[in-house]
Structure formats: structure tokens, C-alpha cells
Amino acid sequence: MAELNSKKMRAVQIAAPHGALKVAQVDIPEPAAGQVRIKVQACGVCHSDSLTVEGAFPWITYPRIPGHEVAGVIDALGSGVTGWQVGERVGVGWNGGYCSYCDECRKGNFFACENVHAITGVTSDGGYADYMVASATALARLPEDLSAVEAAPLMCAGVTTFNALRNSGARPGELVAVLGLGGLGHLGVQFAVKMGFRTVAIARGADKEALARKLGAWHYIDSSAGDPAQALKDLGGAKVILATVTSGEAMAAVIGGLGTGGTLLTLGAAEPFTVPPIFLLTANRSVKGWYSGTSMDSQDTLAFSSLTGVRSMNEAFPLENVAEAYAHMMSGKVRFRAVLTME
Numbered sequence: 001m002a003e004l005n006s007k008k009m010r011a012v013q014i015a016a017p018h019g020a021l022k023v024a025q026v027d028i029p030e031p032a033a034g035q036v037r038i039k040v041q042a043c044g045v046c047h048s049d050s051l052t053v054e055g056a057f058p059w060i061t062y063p064r065i066p067g068h069e070v071a072g073v074i075d076a077l078g079s080g081v082t083g084w085q086v087g088e089r090v091g092v093g094w095n096g097g098y099c100s101y102c103d104e105c106r107k108g109n110f111f112a113c114e115n116v117h118a119i120t121g122v123t124s125d126g127g128y129a130d131y132m133v134a135s136a137t138a139l140a141r142l143p144e145d146l147s148a149v150e151a152a153p154l155m156c157a158g159v160t161t162f163n164a165l166r167n168s169g170a171r172p173g174e175l176v177a178v179l180g181l182g183g184l185g186h187l188g189v190q191f192a193v194k195m196g197f198r199t200v201a202i203a204r205g206a207d208k209e210a211l212a213r214k215l216g217a218w219h220y221i222d223s224s225a226g227d228p229a230q231a232l233k234d235l236g237g238a239k240v241i242l243a244t245v246t247s248g249e250a251m252a253a254v255i256g257g258l259g260t261g262g263t264l265l266t267l268g269a270a271e272p273f274t275v276p277p278i279f280l281l282t283a284n285r286s287v288k289g290w291y292s293g294t295s296m297d298s299q300d301t302l303a304f305s306s307l308t309g310v311r312s313m314n315e316a317f318p319l320e321n322v323a324e325a326y327a328h329m330m331s332g333k334v335r336f337r338a339v340l341t342m343e
């Protein structure tokens with residue numbers, strides 16, 4: 001690649017749905033009022049980046065730079081930004097910020113903010129680049145003991161599983177299953193263990209058992225070796241199944257393992273599946289979704305991870321190798337998160 005001139009940066013800009021993932025030179029963005037510019041150091045490759053790459057929704061606008069697991073350093077402040085300094089280490093996740101004063105924000109419903117509509121890497125440019133701009137309300141402070149590569153996956157895979165589990169209603173000692181051992185799932189297992197749940201990991205095949213046990217799981221169920229719902233029932237029935245898989249069929253196969261009052265908490269964006277209402281109503285069971293978190297939730301996730309030793313297991317790729325990193329994630333072979341590095 002040619003030398004960068006001072007106003008240009010490297011970025012992976014998707015021109016249109018199904019466009020190529022390749023590095024190009026684009027203008028370095030300027031922070032608008034209320035925004036900061038971040039010198040990106042690392043960015044995780046989340047399965048949700050496929051929404052941008054594949055054009056899953058008509059409201060995703062192009063060209064677009066994906067990436068919503070961002071860790072870096074503040075490089076410039078837009079007008080009116082207070083409380084943040086150039087040089088501070090920060091992270092940005094899926095939630096691209098909020099105004100904090102509209103009616104939805106005042107109810108705590110920050111994702112429905114009436115004034116800021118940014119979803120990082122989806123409706124605003126994200127972290128597959130040397131620099132990005134972000135709303136100051138989207139920033140989380142990074143703890144000193146987490147490197148950028150360690151922190152990046154916590155900004156989506158981490159906060160989503162941590163936040164879902166801490167709001168799931170499960171109590172220490174109760175049976176919590178984590179379905180799927182990918183980017184989200186391998187962090188979900190670690191958080192569930194550290195929160196004191198009797199944690200079960202469920203994945204396809206025997207080969208992930210050793211990794212699941214290394215992550216702290218008390219039990220492992222190979223969903224391809226038998227009926228995973230029966231295996232969960234044999235353990236007493238789950239209070240929560242945290243479903244991180246991309247397959248609705250895989251969720252349908254385990255839901256029968258919910259105990260009384262149990263909830264299947266879906267994080268995975270999967271195809272529809274059917275649930276017998278009689279199964280839900282006869283024991284107060286439910287199916288529920290969970291949507292990421294705010295910048296404060298991310299900061300809580302980072303602090304909890306720093307305190308308890310929860311870490312993402314990563315495979316790092318230089319930004320130039322973005323296509324390889326993305327394909328590795330989509331193949332399901334990554335153990336467990338591909339992370340792009342900029343330096």
C-alpha cells in the first residue's frame with residue numbers, strides 16, 4: 001500500500017451489500033459537535049458485522065465501515081465535549097450514543113433515543129479503520145490492565161453476555177446453560193461461572209469440551225451426541241438458557257431443557273423457530289431477547305472482567321488481512337474471536 005498522506009487513513013469501506021472487504025485510503029473523519037475522534041488500536045470481528053457486509057436491512061446505508069468492538073485512544077475532541085481528554089483510552093460498542101434528555105432516554109430506553117440514531121458500524125462508520133468518530137455518550141473508559149486487543153471483544157460480545165446474564169433473574173447456584181461456544185458464548189460461559197451460576201456449556205461436537213472446561217464450565221453437553229434438552233433436564237432443568245447460536249433450530253432443540261420458571265434468553269440473530277405455548281404456560285417458562293448495552297454497561301463489563309480475570313480468547317489479524325479474519329469468523333473455526341489490529 002502507498003504511503004498515507006496526513007489527511008488519509010486506511011479503512012475497510014463496504015461499497016454496497018456483499019461488497020468486498022478490502023483496505024482502501026479514505027479521508028480521516030473530523031469529529032462533529034458532541035463527538036470525539038478515536039485512533040483505533042483494535043477492533044473485534046463480530047458475527048453481527050455480517051448484517052453490514054450482507055445488507056441484512058434496507059435501512060443500512062452505504063458506503064459503510066463495519067466494526068463495533070472498538071478499542072483505542074481519543075485523538076481529537078469535537079466542540080462541546082466535556083469530561084473526556086485527548087489521550088484517554090476508550091472503547092465503543094454497538095450503541096452509538098444517545099442524547100440522555102429525550103423521553104425515551106429519560107425512561108432508560110437508550111437504544112430508542114429520539115435524537116441520536118447511530119449503530120456503530122451499521123448506520124455510522126465503525127472500527128475497521130485507523131480512525132473513527134463516535135458520540136461522547138458512546139464511550140467506555142478502558143481499565144489500565146486490559147490491552148486494546150483484550151478490551152475490544154468486551155465491547156460487544158462481552159457486554160451483551162454480561163448484561164444479559166446480570167439481568168436474567170438467575171441467582172448464584174442456579175443452573176444456567178450457555179448455548180454455542182463462539183465469540184459471545186465463550187465469554188458467556190466465563191461470566192456465568194464468575195457470577196456463581198452452575199454453568200453448562202452446550203456446543204456441537206466433542207472437540208469443544210476441553211475448551212469449555214478450561215473456561216470454567218461445570219458441565220458440557222455435546223448437542224450432536226444426543227438430545228440436549230434431555231441432558232439439561234437430567235441436570236435439573238435450566239433457570240436460564242443463554243442462546244448465543246446463529247441457528248433457531250439449535251435453540252428449538254434445547255428449549256425443552258428449561259426448568260420451572262426458566263427463560264430462554266436469545267442473543268443470537270437466528271431464523272424463527274416454534275415453541276409449544278403449552279410448554280411455556282404449564283411451568284411459567286418464557287422466551288426473551290436481550291439487546292447489547294449502553295456505554296455504562298460496557299464500562300461495568302470491563303471492570304468486572306478486569307476484577308475477575310474474564311478474558312476473550314483471541315486470534316489477532318492485521319487490518320490488511322480483514323477478508324481472512326472475517327471468513328475465519330464466518331466459518332465457525334475461530335477460537336474464539338478474530339480481532340483486527342491497526343499498529
Ligand SMILES: NC(=O)c1ccc[n+]([C@@H]2O[C@H](COP(=O)([O-])OP(=O)(O)OC[C@H]3O[C@@H](n4cnc5c(N)ncnc54)[C@H](OP(=O)(O)O)[C@@H]3O)[C@@H](O)[C@H]2O)c1
Binds near residue numbers: 336
Ligand atoms: N443480542 C445482541 O445484542 C447481539 C450482540 C452481538 C451478537 N449478536 C448475535 O449473536 C450471534 C453470535 O455472535 P458471535 O459473534 O458469537 O458468532 P460466532 O462467533 O460466529 O459464533 C456463532 C455460534 O453459533 C453456533 N452455530 C452456528 N451455526 C450453527 C448451527 N447450524 N447449529 C448450531 N449452532 C450453530 C456455533 O456453535 P458451536 O459452538 O456449536 O459451533 C457458534 O457458537 C450472532 O447471531 C450475532 O449476530 C447479538
Ligand SMILES: [Zn+2]
Binds near residue numbers: 047
Ligand atoms: Zn457484535
